[in-house]
Amino acid sequence: EPEVTQTPSHQVTQMGQEVILRCVPISNHLYFYWYRQILGQKVEFLVSFYNNEISEKSEIFDDQFSVERPDGSNFTLKIRSTKLEDSAMYFCASSGVRPTLGEQFFGPGTRLTVL
Amino acid sequence: GESVGLHLPTLSxxxxxxxxxxxxxxxxxxxxxxxxxxxxxxxxxxxxxxxSNMDKRQGQRVTVLLNKTVKHLSLQIAATQPGDSAVYFCAERVRGTASKLTFGTGTRLQVTL
Known part of the structure; x- marks a missing residue:
């Protein structure tokens, strides 16, 4: 069964450093998403991406964040200068049809720890 | 991939x-x-x-009920199995957006034998 994969599973970084979280969505999917979940809190939408551009983003997704689909298979989330409060679980998801007409398949997540 | 916090409501x-x-x-x-x-x-x-134009939808062993009057959503799982043990949470999409989902805090379901 096809699945979304994410690497690394756990990333530890120093405050102020740049991190890139990687995702490989399901191969024939067209819509891609990033979410985050701070420990003990709700899952929060960050950004959606379609046709090589951002479709929607939340207030959390500020200038420190960027997304990219560098090739036909990867989808990345970059945080330019990490802050302590960026520590969270980051989930990538993809869907094959318009966002509200099909389910989003989530990856297992990357746990980001900022020290 | 823990989505649980320290104070999730639990259903046993x-x-x-x-x-x-x-x-x-x-x-x-x-x-x-x-x-x-x-x-x-x-x-x-x-x-x-x-x-939102529906009030009930059924899947395999699951039913979702929507009550817009009181803004309430429920998930019914029939014949609960040990494999159903997990955290369950709802998400809503605000009209006018395509993909922005707002998530609830979640409920931990514990299935006892």
């Missing part, structure tokens, strides 16, 4: 019984709702969705 159900998990949403403009299941170490998994 015996194997074979039916489970009902509730969710209150806040935005009357929300027009699409999804239930997700999250097992330990994994990402959220889609269970079932419902549009």
């Amino acid at each position: 159900v015996q194997e074979g019984d039916n489970s009902i998990i509730n969710c209150a949403y806040s935005n009357s403009a929300s027009d699409y709702f999804i239930w997700y299941k999250q097992e330990s170490g994994k990402g959220p998994q889609f269970i079932i969705d419902i549009r």
